[in-house]
Structure formats: structure tokens, C-alpha cells
Amino acid sequence: MKLLPVALSLLALVPASCTASPAGDNGASSAPASEPFRIEELATFEEPWAIRFDEGTDALFVTEKKGTIRFRRPDGTIGTVTGVPRVDYGGQGGLGDFVFAPGQTAATLDRRVVYLSWVEAGRGDTRGAAVGRADMICGDHDTCDLRNLKVIWRQQPKVTGRGHFSHRLAFSPDGKYLFVASGERQKGEPAQDTTNTLGKIVRLLPDGTPAPGNPLAKKGTPSDEIWSWGHRNILGLRFDPQGRLWDLEHGPRGGDELNLVEPGANYGWPLASNGDHYDGKPIPDHRPGDGFAAPAISWNPVIAPGDMIFYTGDQFPQWKGQVLIAAMQPAGIVRVAIDGAEARELARYPMPNRVRSIAQAPDGAVWVVEDGKNLRRSRLLRLTPKSAE
Numbered sequence: 001m002k003l004l005p006v007a008l009s010l011l012a013l014v015p016a017s018c019t020a021s022p023a024g025d026n027g028a029s030s031a032p033a034s035e036p037f038r039i040e041e042l043a044t045f046e047e048p049w050a051i052r053f054d055e056g057t058d059a060l061f062v063t064e065k066k067g068t069i070r071f072r073r074p075d076g077t078i079g080t081v082t083g084v085p086r087v088d089y090g091g092q093g094g095l096g097d098f099v100f101a102p103g104q105t106a107a108t109l110d111r112r113v114v115y116l117s118w119v120e121a122g123r124g125d126t127r128g129a130a131v132g133r134a135d136m137i138c139g140d141h142d143t144c145d146l147r148n149l150k151v152i153w154r155q156q157p158k159v160t161g162r163g164h165f166s167h168r169l170a171f172s173p174d175g176k177y178l179f180v181a182s183g184e185r186q187k188g189e190p191a192q193d194t195t196n197t198l199g200k201i202v203r204l205l206p207d208g209t210p211a212p213g214n215p216l217a218k219k220g221t222p223s224d225e226i227w228s229w230g231h232r233n234i235l236g237l238r239f240d241p242q243g244r245l246w247d248l249e250h251g252p253r254g255g256d257e258l259n260l261v262e263p264g265a266n267y268g269w270p271l272a273s274n275g276d277h278y279d280g281k282p283i284p285d286h287r288p289g290d291g292f293a294a295p296a297i298s299w300n301p302v303i304a305p306g307d308m309i310f311y312t313g314d315q316f317p318q319w320k321g322q323v324l325i326a327a328m329q330p331a332g333i334v335r336v337a338i339d340g341a342e343a344r345e346l347a348r349y350p351m352p353n354r355v356r357s358i359a360q361a362p363d364g365a366v367w368v369v370e371d372g373k374n375l376r377r378s379r380l381l382r383l384t385p386k387s388a389e
Contacts, residue, residue: 035386036316036349036385036386037316037349037366037383037385037386038383038384038385038386039381039382039383040381040382040384041379042072042076042380042381043072043076043078043379043380044377044378044379044380045062045064045070045369045377045378045380046064046066046068046372046377046378047064047065047066047094047372047378048062048064048065048356048369048370048371048372048378048380049063049064049065049094049096049097050062050063050096050097050098050307050357051357051358051359051367051368051369051380052097052098052099052100053359053360053361053362053367054071054100054109054112055100055362056104056106056109056112057073057074057109058073058074058361058362059071059072059073059074060072060359060361060367060380061081061098062369062380063096063097063098063116064094064095065087065089065093065094065095065372066087066089066094066095067084067085067086067087067089067094067095067118068080068081068084068095069081069084069095069098069116069146071144072380073141073142077141077142078142079141079142079143079144080142080143080144081136081143081144081145081146082143082144082145082146083145083146083147084116084146085116085118085120085132086120087118087119087120088119088120088121088127090162091161091162092162092163092164092165093119093127093162093163093165094118095116095117095118095119096117096118096119096129096165096167096168097115097116097117097167097168097169098114098115098117098169099114099115099169099170099171100112100113100114101113101114101115101133101171101175101206102171102175103175109138110137110138110139111135111136111137112135112136112138113133113135113136114133114134114135114136115131115132115133115134115169115178116131116132116134116146116169117131117132117167117168117169117180118130118167119165119167120154122158123158124160125160126157126159126160127158127159127161128154128155128156128157128158128159128165128185129154129155129165129166129167129182130151130153131151131152131153131154131167131169131180132149132150132151132152133150133152133206133207133208134146134147134149134150135147151208152204152207152208153202153204153208153225155182155185155198156196156197156198156222157196157198159185159187159198161185161186161187163183163185163186163233164183164184164185164186164232164233164250165183165185166181166182166183166231166233166234166249167180167181167182168180168181168234168235168236168237168307169181169237170237170238170239172239172243172245173239173243175206176205176211177203177204177205177206177211178203178204178205178206178208179201179202179203179204179227179237179245180201180202180204181201181231181234181237181247182197182198182200182201182202182234183198183199183231183232183233183234184198184199184232184233184269185198188269189270191230191231191269191270192229192230192266192269192270192271194219194223194226194229195219195223196222197222197225197226199230199231199232200225200226200227200228200229200231201226201227201228201229201231201237201245201247202222202225202226202227203225203226203227203263204225210222210224210225214227215227215228215264216264227261227263227264228262228263228264228265228266228267228293229266229267230265230266230268230269230271230292230293231247231267232249232252232269232270232273233249233250234247234248234249235248235249235250235305235306235307236248236258236305236306236307236308236325238308238309238310239310240310240321240338241310241312241321244260245260245261246258246260246261246296246308246310246323247259247261248305248307248308248325250302250304250305251274251275251298251299251300251302252273252275252276252277252278252283253275253276253277253278253280253302254274254275254276254300254301254302255273255274255275255276255298255300255302256275256298256299256300256302256303256304256305257274257295257296257297257298258295258296258297258298258308258323258325258336258343259293259295260296260341262293265293266291266292266293267292267293267295268286268290268292270283271283271284271292272285272287272290272292273286274286274298274300275298275302286298296338296341296342296343297336297342297343297344297345299345302329303325303327303328303329303330303334304327304328304329304354305325305327305334306326306327306328306354306356306357306358306371307326307356307357307358308323308324308325308326308358309323309324309358309360309366310322310323310324311323311324311360311366312360313360313361313363313364313365313366314364315363315364315365315366315384315385316364316366316385319335321338322335322336322337322338322346323335323336323337324336324358325358326355326356326357326358327348327354327355328354328355328356328371328373329354331350331351331352331353331355332348332349332350332355333348333349333351333355333366333368334347334348335347335348335349351368351370353370353371353375353378353379354370354371354374355368355369355370355371356368356369356370356371356372356378357369361382365382365383365384366382366383366384367381367382367383368381368383369381
């Protein structure tokens with residue numbers, strides 16, 4: 001375990017645009033970065049994408065894009081999960097999210113039900129996201145095995161390209177429903193077409209079938225899976241402490257956004273965005289009365305979000321109920337307050353490298369993993385209050 005010298009002064013790393021500069025089109029501004037935490041390096045991984053704690057054992061599971069799942073036990077042991085499906089790796093594609101089925105008790109810790117997402121190849125030069133359910137058997141201290149893996153959901157249709165899969169997973173607080181983020185695959189218009197599942201959030205039963213009562217349930221498959229639409233590239237999907245669903249998505253050239261997700265709502269992409277196309281062509285901004293759900297907050301310039309959590313721990317009591325966002329450009333953690341259906345940025349904490357994923361440990365510490373872009377090995381880092389030193 002290596003204590004990083006965060007006395008490399010986070011303040012010194014803050015670009016001028018990150019201190020007291022506009023954080024979004026709503027006029028919110030970042031608080032000057034301070035140094036509220038120390039950073040410990042715990043392990044390294046190759047192109048990690050998602051991190052999740054097993055609350056029964058306190059082990060942290062890490063997916064790597066090329067198709068590996070590893071885990072770190074509290075004693076520092078690094079283990080490997082076998083039985084992972086073959087993934088279509090390249091661009092933004094590969095192995096994705098990993099979550100534990102809710103409601104599992106300590107008595108079943110040797111056999112866990114897990115859900116994972118990945119990109120699978122289709123016919124020709126096509127591909128799409130898939131979600132699977134499996135039993136995970138942990139027979140010894142440093143190996144686990146996925147058994148009885150079954151694909152329960154697929155993006156429809158598979159298309160060309162290697163971007164905007166999204167494939168984030170979140171269970172509702174009552175454990176009854178599985179929500180899946182499905183990106184629009186850099187195709188734009190399909191996000192407004194409710195006869196496909198690109199650019200959508202879908203709501204499923206735990207077995208992968210459409211949940212009863214979905215907004216378009218009467219329109220047949222796959223429309224009956226859809227919960228909301230008009231999304232671009234969702235890389236954060238979480239429930240807040242009040243049980244409301246939020247998503248965090250990449251905009252185009254500007255326009256990254258945090259949304260309160262409502263059933264049957266259309267979030268506008270590609271017809272409305274607080275950013276512009278990469279070639280400079282304008283996109284109409286969100287406006288009252290335009291028929292689209294506006295973001296709670298948006299960012300221009302972007303923050304390139306990778307993941308988010310709602311913090312509920314005790315180690316950083318001043319952060320309780322707030323959103324912590326893993327940001328890749330500029331690299332750091334962005335802290336956001338929620339006020340009803342609106343949000344405002346409170347602070348940015350620069351980090352040495354792009355941050356891909358973030359998790360709250362059972363003890364209330366914050367763990368992050370660096371993004372694999374431009375890094376040979378990405379570090380797993382634990383953040384704890386400086387006052388605890």
C-alpha cells in the first residue's frame with residue numbers, strides 16, 4: 001500500500017477554468033478546490049471500467065474492458081473471476097458493468113447471483129451491448145467462477161461502430177426492477193425512435209423480461225422495455241437516497257448532463273442539447289416548453305463523466321446526499337448538490353489521471369479507479385479524510 005503525496009497540492013493542479021468558473025449553463029460555479037482527502041494506492045488494473053463492492057465480504061470487484069473481472073479482498077489479495085463471456089473489444093466496447101443481485105444474505109456468500117454487461121459481436125461489422133445473469137461461486141480465497149451465465153437482454157438493433165454502448169446497470173431500491181442504460185451508439189436519430197432500444201433507459205424484471213407498467217407497454221417488443229428515451233451516452237446510473245433514478249451522460253461538444261429520470265420522459269437527444277456538434281454545427285439548447293426534459297445541471301466545457309455515486313457514508317459527513325462524479329476531462333472528482341429536481345456544482349478536486357469509476361466502501365471511504373486511456377496500468381485509489389491522519 002502506497003500513500004500518494006497529495007501534498008502535490010491539488011490546488012496547484014487546478015486549471016484556471018476550474019476555480020470559481022461557470023460549471024454549467026445554469027450559472028452554478030465551482031468552489032475553489034481544497035484538499036479534503038488523502039490518497040492511498042491499493043492496486044493496479046488494465047483498462048478498468050466498473051468497480052463494485054460486495055457488501056457481504058467487503059471485496060471490491062473490478063471489470064477490465066478486454067474481458068477480465070478481478071477482485072481485491074480486504075487483506076489486499078487480488079483474485080480473478082473465471083467464466084466471463086467473450087467480449088467484442090475495441091473503441092469504447094468491451095466488458096462493462098457488474099452488480100450484485102439485491103437481497104442476498106451472509107449465508108449465501110459462497111454463491112452469489114450477479115449481473116454483468118458487455119459488448120458482443122453481431123453479423124457483419126455490427127455489435128451491441130448485452131446483459132447477463134450468472135451464479136458466482138467463490139471456492140477459495142483468490143478465485144471465483146461464473147456459472148450458468150445467461151444473456152437476459154440485448155440492445156436492439158446491433159449496429160456498426162464502437163462507441164456509446166453505455167450499458168450501466170442499477171437495481172431499484174426495492175430490488176424489483178433492473179434498469180439498463182442503453183447508449184445511442186453514435187447514431188443520433190434512433191434515440192427518438194421508440195421502436196428500438198438505442199438511446200434509452202430500459203426497465204426490466206430481474207429475469208430480463210419487460211417490467212409491467214412501463215410507459216410504452218402496449219406497443220409491443222422492444223418498446224415495452226423502455227422507461228425513458230432521448231439519451232446520448234449514459235455513463236452514470238444511480239438511485240438517490242430518496243429512491244429517485246438519476247443518469248449522467250456525455251453531451252457532444254459541450255452539454256454533459258445530470259438528469260432526474262422520469263418514466264415516459266424524452267431527454268431530447270439529438271434534437272436538443274446544451275452542447276453543439278463536433279463539427280461546430282449548433283444544436284438547439286433546452287428551452288422551457290420545447291417538449292423535452294431539461295437536465296438538472298449541464299456542463300460546457302465538458303467534464304467527460306465516467307461514473308457517479310450518491311454519497312451516504314460517515315467519513316465525509318459534509319458530502320452526505322451529494323453526487324460525486326468521476327471526471328475524465330479535466331481529470332478529477334466533481335461534487336454536486338441536489339435541490340429537488342435541480343442540481344448545482346459545489347467543488348472540483350483535481351486528480352493526477354482521468355477517473356473512470358467511483359464507489360463508496362462499506363466504511364464510508366471513497367474508492368476510485370483511473371481510466372485506462374494513455375495509461376499502461378490504472379491505479380485503484382482510496383480516499384479518506386485528511387483529518388483521519
